[in-house]
Amino acid sequence: MTDDEAIERASRARVGRLATVRPDGRPHVVPFVFALVEADQGVRLYWAVDHKPKTSTALQRIENIRANPAVEVVIDEYDDDWSRLWWVRLSGIARVVSSDDERSIALQALDSKYPRYLTELPEGDVVAIDVRSVTSWTSR
């Protein structure tokens, strides 16, 4: 698939899996919800830490990113018919959003994708992932 199609599929996906590297060098991976937006150069993902439940997991992700901002996200859909498999991988650099303006943009993007956020806005950190490379694969 083309990069444009890969980004389109990533944009539509309801969930992705985010890999970071812990300070001790071991990998960490969790499912996460995100919104994809157009950026000055390429695309950017936003995700937010919910205020509840305040798990150690959310904090681990933030701690990892502060120590090593390189992250990778995979988006895929599984099917027992393996001729239908595909994935899109987005590699990028993550940073905790510090500007109020950018936080508003991120929350608006998340709100419009996930109805749940309309009733309960995330109160934790917002993280931006500036995508540096797009890789995709399809079995077809």
Added chain:
Amino acid sequence: MTDDEAIERASRARVGRLATVRPDGRPHVVPFVFALVEADQGVRLYWAVDHKPKTSTALQRIENIRANPAVEVVIDEYDDDWSRLWWVRLSGIARVVSSDDERSIALQALDSKYPRYLTELPEGDVVAIDVRSVTSWTSR
């Protein structure tokens, strides 16, 4: 959920996402199919590199594991009803299987889980992940 329930859910899952760390310290994450088996101590996952398509991705995973055997797997199911969300994370040590006997055990476990493997046995490397820790979360 208990560790036993987490392992049961992981065992039933048709797909997981596998995170490794590249030699340059960046994370790498891909969807993968696996079979979970009981081991002497705890549990073990097996997955196999298909012979076709012979992607650079499959090789990247193997290269990563040889340089840094620490891996993490996440198993989850997404639902727009966030009260139904859960995940199970398995952290462990990966190694390329070198013994013919263990390769047979692994392929048998994969065969019985995935019908596709009955018609087309993987010919690439088989990798074992010895699980060292189980973490789980549920929104309920």
